[in-house]
Structures are given as structure tokens and as C-alpha cells.
Amino acid sequence: MRHHFEALQKTRANHVPLSPISFLRRAENLHGARTAVIYGDVQRTWAETATRIRAVAGGLAELGVQKGDTVSVLSPNVPELFELHFALPLTGGVLNTLNTRLEPETIAYILDHADTKLVIVDQELVPLLSKAFDLLGRPLPVVEIVDPAVKGESLGGQTYDALTEATPLPIELPDDEWDAIALNYTSGTSGRPKGVVYHHRGAYLMALGTGTAWQMPPYPVYLSVVPMFHCNGWGHPWLMAMLGATVVFTRNPAADRILGAIRAHGVTHFGAAPIVLQMLAEAESDAAPFDPAIRVLTAGAPPPPSVLEKTRSMGLDVMQVYGLTETYGHISQCLWQDDWDQLSPAEQAELQAQQGIAFPMVEEVTVIDRNSDTPVTRDGVTQGEIAIRGNTVMAGYYKDAEATSKAFEDGWFWSGDGAVLHENGYIQIRDRLKDVIISGGENISSVEVEAVLYRHEAVQAAAVVAMPHDKWGEVPCAFVELREGAETTSDEIIAFCREHLAGFKAPKVVVFETLPKTSTGKIQKFQLRDRAKAMDL
The missing domain is CATH 2.30.38.10 (Luciferase; Domain 3)
Structure with a gap:
């Protein structure tokens, strides 16, 4: 029997590349009059935001940014970084958001490995970038984000605001949905960080799947807490355009700023690491619970049940999600089940800490x-x-x-x-399975910390494991075996590590002893993990 289905062809009418750029066109046309961003005294509509984005894209193109070029951005969560999630894809360029908590050495490595053509930097972070350039051995072209409310330095580069004066680019989809849209680096769990390539198709589906899994309504008020250097803020910038959301920025995710923004702007949704939830739980004591409850996604180390109990009483409806840099962020969710309603708060919190089931786009x-x-x-x-x-x-x-x-x-x-x-x-x-320590939502490679310890002249052998911590969930604990005749102190070792690592990666405790080893000389980390778990910090 002959079938005629194979005669049907893909055409421009029935097959369009999937890309979150299309959400910007929809936001401009459908949500144009609605407020898109709030940052201090700055408020812009979606029409104004889309115009700025297209102009910035034009300005980047004038600077020579073309398809496949990597542009690295070193910035806190501010409207400019949000805009770049659309502006760079419009040029065909690839967005590389840099972790602002990294040390200069790793930033220099990423700039080199990523083949970065241009760096966009918030002036507050210019000193960090300057040190990275020194280690890189060469400067790169720079565009600077200027915030009048923040004291910053300048490398003499063009300002971001100047880009907004350029001739706007049209909103056009990529030729191929497999084209790269972002390059995100892992935290280096086995040596140097790896560059993870996201494509337009994945970014589009991530936004759709998250909106469905989170059961989000149109026009949410979203507080930008998840750093956009973490998996592009879990894909939320693209999702917010699709929903016509209002995105609120506080620049610094301090507890008082978050709580102030929630109450001032009627925030309905945000995402945050468990450490942020703990900060909020400790800061909010006598205030009335939020009503209606605020929807919150949390990821990283599972939040302690005690924190989930407290945040629930505050009026935060927290859902644990799980994912990796390699999966665009969260790809499973601990979806609430009706039969959990009959359980005690402690039992509910235990279940809420699970990683759950797949998101609908997975x-x-x-x-x-x-x-x-x-x-x-x-x-x-x-x-x-x-x-x-x-x-x-x-x-x-x-x-x-x-x-x-x-x-x-x-x-x-x-x-x-x-x-x-x-x-x-x-x-x-x-x-x-990997020796990764999750501290305050940040992944720390024990291999990376050990590599620094071995550079200390007094260290013969070293092993780094996770140690429980009330505030950060877990922190690095270093077990160090000294060379014969060598002397040093815990404070000296920790200070040495802080010179070569981001502060959060440095050990919080150093134990000096002969390390337990197998007959082949391999350090028996499982013994050290058990001992670190028994410690209290």
C-alpha cells in the first residue's frame, strides 16, 4: 500500500526554528505597555525594553560581534544582563556569563578557553577583570555597565548606554535552532571548568517546560535572585518574556533587599539557593506571612527540613528542583502530592527535599x-x-x-x-559520585582545592571533603599531612588558599595529621568524610 505522508515537506510556513528570541517579539507586540523591569527608580515597559535590546544588538554588531562569537559578561543581576540574554542571540553571538564569585585565575582561563571576543563588565567588577587580564597576559575589548548608584572603576571602554544609541536590529530567528545561544562553564569538578554549550532549541523548551512545571500564570512579578551566571538564571530571563512578567532587580541578594522588594512590588515568584532561604528565614521573625503565598524554586544542596518548615510558615511555597549546568539548570521537580497534606510539617519537609520527577520538557x-x-x-x-x-x-x-x-x-x-x-x-x-562540595548553592571541586594545597611548600599530602555547616549546608574541610620538618598553621593554610581561590572555596577547617592510605598509596577519603561529618562548625 502506498503512503503519501513522505511527500509532505518542511517549509517556512510550517517549520520554524525554536528560539527564545520569539518570546521577545511576542512581549513587544502583546505586552508592550506592561512593566518589564524594575530596578530602584528605573522602570521600563516591555516596548521600551525590546527597543533597548534591539539597539544593544545593533551596537554589538557595530563592534564586530558576529554569529558564533563569544561575548563574556561579568555583572551582577541588573537589567543590562537581562537584556543581553536577548540582544546577543539577535546578533548570532554566544552569551558567556561569568561567575562573579570566581577568582581572577579561573576567569582568565575561561576568557581564553571560550575564545572571548568582547567582555561586558559592570564597573563595580572592573578590579576583578583587570586582575584576570593581567593573568591572561593581554587585555580584551571592553564595554562597561555604568550604575550611578554604585562606585566603580573604568578601563576606558565604551559604555553599555552608548550601545543603546545604535541602529536597532530586527527580531529575527536563527537559521538553525541548533546554533549556540550560550556558553556556561561548570565549577570545575574534575580540574579545569568545562564549557557547556546551549542551543536555541534547548533554551526555548527550557522556558516552556519551566512555566508549565511551575504552573505559572501570565504576568507574574518575578524577583531576580538566581544569579544569571548560573545556567542563565535557570532559563528564567527567557521565560519571563514569554509570560509578560515584571522582573524586579535588587543587584545584591541580601535578605533585607529581597524582603523589601517582595513587599514593595508584590513579588509572586522567585528562585533561590537554600542558603538564601535560610537567610530569609533568619531575617523574617515577627512579620505576617505572605498572603497569597509566594512561589519559590530552590536548587543546589537539598534545603534542610528545618528551613523548609520555617519558610512555609513565612508564606513561601517552596519546591525543590534538581539539575546541572549540562542540563540548562533544573530538569526534575519535587511536585507536591495531595496525600502529603495529611502529614506533619516535619514529614512534609523531608519529602520536599527530594529531587522528584522529570520536568515536562525532559x-x-x-x-x-x-x-x-x-x-x-x-x-x-x-x-x-x-x-x-x-x-x-x-x-x-x-x-x-x-x-x-x-x-x-x-x-x-x-x-x-x-x-x-x-x-x-x-x-x-x-x-x-564526584567529590563535589555544595556550599551555599555553589559547587566546589575538592580536586581544585587540593591542587592549591599541594602548591604550599609545607604540604606533603592533602585531601578535601565536605563538612556540615549550619549556614552554608556544607563547607570544605582540609586534611593535611606536612612534609618532614615543616611547620605551618591552619590560618596560614587558609590564607594561602584564599590567595589562589575564590573565598567560598577555601577550607574553613584544616586538620593536620598523617592521612589514611591504601596499600597502593591512595588516600582513603571515606574515612575522612565520616570524621568531617562528625565535626561541628
Whole structure:
């Protein structure tokens, strides 16, 4: 029997590249009169924001930014960084948001590895960029974000405001939805950070899936807390254009600023690391709970149940989500189940800390036994590795085909996180397979910290493990074996690490001893982990 389906063709009428750029066109046309951004005294509508974005894109094009060029941005969460999530894709360029908490050495490495053509920097962070340029051995062209309310320095570059005077570019979709839209670097869990490439298709689907999973209505008031250097703010900048949201910026995510912005602007949604939730819980004491409740996504280390109990009483409806840089951010959610209503607050909080089930735009998130290549039993006990498949998995690692191939073995992306599956299909992380310490929502590579310790002249051997911490969840604890005859102190070791690492990566405790080793000389970290867990800081 002959079928005629194969005669049907893709045309411009029935097949359009998926890209979050299309959300900007919709926002400009449909939500033009609505407020798009609020930052201090600055308020702009979606029509004004879209005009600025198209002009900035034109200005970047005049500076020579073309398809495939990487532009790195070093900035806190301010409207300019939000605009660049659309302006750079309009040029065909690739957005590389730099973690503002990194040390100059790593920033220099990223600028070099990413083949950065231009750096856009907030003037408050010029000193950090200058140090990175010194280590890089060369300056790069710079555009500076000037905030009149903040004292900053200048490298003499063109200002961001000057870009807004350029001839606007039209809103046009990419030729291919597989084109790169962003380049995000991991926290370097096995040495140097890897460059993770996002494409337009994934960014588009990330926004759609998040809006559905979070059950978001049109016109939310969204507080920009999640750093946009973390997985492009979990894809939320693109989502907010789709929904016609009002995006509120505080620049600094201090508890008083967050709470003040929530009450001043009627915030309905925000995302935050567990450490931020803890800060809010400690800062808010006698105030009446938010009503209606504010919807909150949290990711990183699972929030302590005590924090979830407190935030619930504050009127924060918190949902735990899970993801990685390689998956555009969150790809599973701990969706509330009706039968949880009958449980105690403590029991509810325990369940809320699970990593949950796949977001709707993700094909599959499961836990696989690597020995048998089959999903583990849904018994909440049998451990395996979280494996992910779907359109919001990275295109690959930039300039690292070997690592890409390894990450995609057998048709899955392997997370490196050990977990169990519960009877209802919910995933729960039991232990990380990589030696990663999650402190205040930031990933810290024990390998990276150990590498610095080994550079100290008094250190013979070193091992870094996670140590529980009331505020940060966990922090690095260093076990150090000194060279024969060498002397040093904990304070000296910590100060040495802070000279070569971002402050949050430096050990908070240093223990001097002969390290436990196997017969082949390998340090037995499991013994050290058990001892660090028993410590109290």
C-alpha cells in the first residue's frame, strides 16, 4: 500500500526554528505597555525594553560581534544582563556569563578557553577583570555597565548606554535552532571548568517546560535572585518574556533587599539557593506571612527540613528542583502530592527535599545501575546514577570531544550523582559520585582545592571533603599531612588558599595529621568524610 505522508515537506510556513528570541517579539507586540523591569527608580515597559535590546544588538554588531562569537559578561543581576540574554542571540553571538564569585585565575582561563571576543563588565567588577587580564597576559575589548548608584572603576571602554544609541536590529530567528545561544562553564569538578554549550532549541523548551512545571500564570512579578551566571538564571530571563512578567532587580541578594522588594512590588515568584532561604528565614521573625503565598524554586544542596518548615510558615511555597549546568539548570521537580497534606510539617519537609520527577520538557530522568545498565528498583534503597535524556541536555562541551563522548555514553547524559528511586518514581540523591562540595548553592571541586594545597611548600599530602555547616549546608574541610620538618598553621593554610581561590572555596577547617592510605598509596577519603561529618562548625 502506498503512503503519501513522505511527500509532505518542511517549509517556512510550517517549520520554524525554536528560539527564545520569539518570546521577545511576542512581549513587544502583546505586552508592550506592561512593566518589564524594575530596578530602584528605573522602570521600563516591555516596548521600551525590546527597543533597548534591539539597539544593544545593533551596537554589538557595530563592534564586530558576529554569529558564533563569544561575548563574556561579568555583572551582577541588573537589567543590562537581562537584556543581553536577548540582544546577543539577535546578533548570532554566544552569551558567556561569568561567575562573579570566581577568582581572577579561573576567569582568565575561561576568557581564553571560550575564545572571548568582547567582555561586558559592570564597573563595580572592573578590579576583578583587570586582575584576570593581567593573568591572561593581554587585555580584551571592553564595554562597561555604568550604575550611578554604585562606585566603580573604568578601563576606558565604551559604555553599555552608548550601545543603546545604535541602529536597532530586527527580531529575527536563527537559521538553525541548533546554533549556540550560550556558553556556561561548570565549577570545575574534575580540574579545569568545562564549557557547556546551549542551543536555541534547548533554551526555548527550557522556558516552556519551566512555566508549565511551575504552573505559572501570565504576568507574574518575578524577583531576580538566581544569579544569571548560573545556567542563565535557570532559563528564567527567557521565560519571563514569554509570560509578560515584571522582573524586579535588587543587584545584591541580601535578605533585607529581597524582603523589601517582595513587599514593595508584590513579588509572586522567585528562585533561590537554600542558603538564601535560610537567610530569609533568619531575617523574617515577627512579620505576617505572605498572603497569597509566594512561589519559590530552590536548587543546589537539598534545603534542610528545618528551613523548609520555617519558610512555609513565612508564606513561601517552596519546591525543590534538581539539575546541572549540562542540563540548562533544573530538569526534575519535587511536585507536591495531595496525600502529603495529611502529614506533619516535619514529614512534609523531608519529602520536599527530594529531587522528584522529570520536568515536562525532559524526555526521561531516571536512576540506572551502571553495572547492569538497567533502572534501579523503586524501593528507595537501591542506589544507581542519575541519567538524563532530552532536548534540554547540552549540545556538548566546548572544544572537548572526549569529555562530551564520555558524558553521553549509551545514549544518556550521566550526572555523576548517586541516587535512589522511590515507589512513586521520585528521585532522591543519596551521595555524590564526584567529590563535589555544595556550599551555599555553589559547587566546589575538592580536586581544585587540593591542587592549591599541594602548591604550599609545607604540604606533603592533602585531601578535601565536605563538612556540615549550619549556614552554608556544607563547607570544605582540609586534611593535611606536612612534609618532614615543616611547620605551618591552619590560618596560614587558609590564607594561602584564599590567595589562589575564590573565598567560598577555601577550607574553613584544616586538620593536620598523617592521612589514611591504601596499600597502593591512595588516600582513603571515606574515612575522612565520616570524621568531617562528625565535626561541628
